[in-house]
Amino acid sequence: MRSSLPSFEPGASGPDVFFLAADVGGTHARVGLGRTVQAASGDSPVELLHGEVFACAQWPGLGELLADFVARLADTPWGAEVSIQACVLACAGYVQEDQVVNRNLPWPVSISALRQRLGIERLTVINDFEALAHAVPYVKPWDMRPLMTGDGSAGGLASGTIVVMGPGTGLGCAAVLPGSAGPQVLPTEAAHVSLAPGTAREIDILRLLAGDRDHVPVENALSGPGLLKLYRAISTLRGESPVLDTPAAVTGAALEQRSEAAIEALSTFCALLGSFAADLAALYGAHGGILLAGGILPRIESFLQQSDFKKRFLNKGVLAPFLERVPVHLIDHGDLGVLGAACWLERELRRE
Template identity: 75%
Template sequence: MLSSPPSPARRPEEPGSYFLAADVGGTHARVGLARNVRDQGGACPVELLHREDYVCADWPGLGDILVDFVARLAATPWRDNAPTACVLACPGYVQGDQVVNRNLPWPVVSISQMQAQLGMADLTVMNDFEALAHAVPYVQPAEMRPLMTAQSATGGLAAGPIVVMGPGTGLGCAAILPGSPAPQVLPTEAAHVALAASTPRELDILRVLAGDDLHVPVESALSGPGLLRLYRAISTLRGETPTLQTPADVTASALERRSDAALEALNTFCALLGSFAADLAALYGAQGGILLAGGILPKIEAFLQQSEFRKRFLHKGVLSPFLERVPVHIISHGDLGVLGAACWLEGRAARA
């Protein structure tokens, strides 16, 4: 464990203070040590000093990951800088003492248990895409890869609300709304909106996905597990026995043209993603743009560029002229979730 700091511990909002920030997904957890550098005049108010990646399923609990990270700091130059707080960006929502999300590999994620394991009372849980949205002001235009451009966009984005969304183990979404003195970030549970079909084939797929259930959430198709469900549903409709076992298998088979069912599944995935991104743009009036993140997209980026994403994004009747002015970019998730969570924690006092 870390030794005591040589001076009284600072609050995470105070210049020079150190704190933990983590971006926890269904598959991986990225944990970092950050410090407040607002007084140093940089564009970003925090600096990430050290980061470790963890495979969630390899650990008995999230608290164990955090304890291991703190222990590893003993071998870094920051071994004498004890973190004073921790912020966790997680999918799902907080109910009482627990983080509720079926995509996490642990049956129970207890906030009080993690506080006890770390010996740290100041531990906050926030939505993972809410954290990602807090990092958007510090994403450079060169780090955005355009999927659809708009004449009104400058530096990659245009003026107005922005939606950050993306498929991974689940489907995340947050909105960035213009405000004063700073934009406001709105976390959402848009992944649980009902999936909508736009073609007869998609209606058939939706019937297979639904079974006896009246509600099929968007996440059932637009996520890693969702891609696998699409493949299995399409195989059923083709009268074939599905043989691929993982989302990665489906992606690889589609990209290499080894399976017609997998190729149709990936095409359907991209088309549904375009439709849903347009729905969110309409819902939030996202004139500023749509930013696509998530673990799946970098692997299929070239395929997505040539897919029906654009056609389906613009296929919204009278809203098409509005959507033509909405830029859409892909951004690499990377450290953005950790950075955004750290920025949120650093700015907590100002928001309060």
């Protein structure tokens, strides 16, 4: 299954470097053809020419998915002139030797095998939220929907460090640090921080999530699979048998108020998200703000606005006055991961 992203007519300026940029998640992969351009200050240094969205489960491997995208570039306006010189893949997880380590991807990923399959020697893998963070300088105020405006942020982001985070198939997080030579991006594995309950009920939930383990990562609650785990634990605590078997089913039942257990699960999810977002704001000194992305939040936006997210975000004792000044906004992940990966690659090329 494929769906198209917007394509753009070839520009008047000549191409610099053609490349592939992809944002590969556990459910979907967004792939784009781009090129570097001479940009004015504040504008993106890359131009995305063509892109598509793929359902990962319908492909035997990432190599086959990318090869299909490349093969069909012949049908685009750039087919005759494209010579792809580099590729950057934004994936959740981390690189260990030749492998991408991520239990949420539907297939193993070997970097050397991808290079051989695509015939592109310059192929690099970066963290998916590291890529998203590289797109932050090009996020416009009208692309953000305020959850908490903060004091003095003029309805957008403020000056200072910005944290980008979001739940999807997993939980991603990166920080954007201001610097004299331009913003610096710090990728993190914050998803593996221990889950910290904030109420007696959440302590009971944590016991069930832990089972016989002594570590429960926050991702086990703040992700699509985590939402399902919350629902199952809450059903057990309520003395009920869980009947919903997917994160989407839990979300739907909560939004339509068809299941008290689902409503409690989604409410708990939002409350834990508020606590964790505040933890990250405190850890990184996120005076600039928090951007919430990921595949789940756009669907539950209205629910999130009415939840305990704000209450739990500010429930940090003496840090509450600082957190009151931190703007929190929702953004649609969309093509920003592809754009950010492309911007990362352009920056690396410029450094050579």
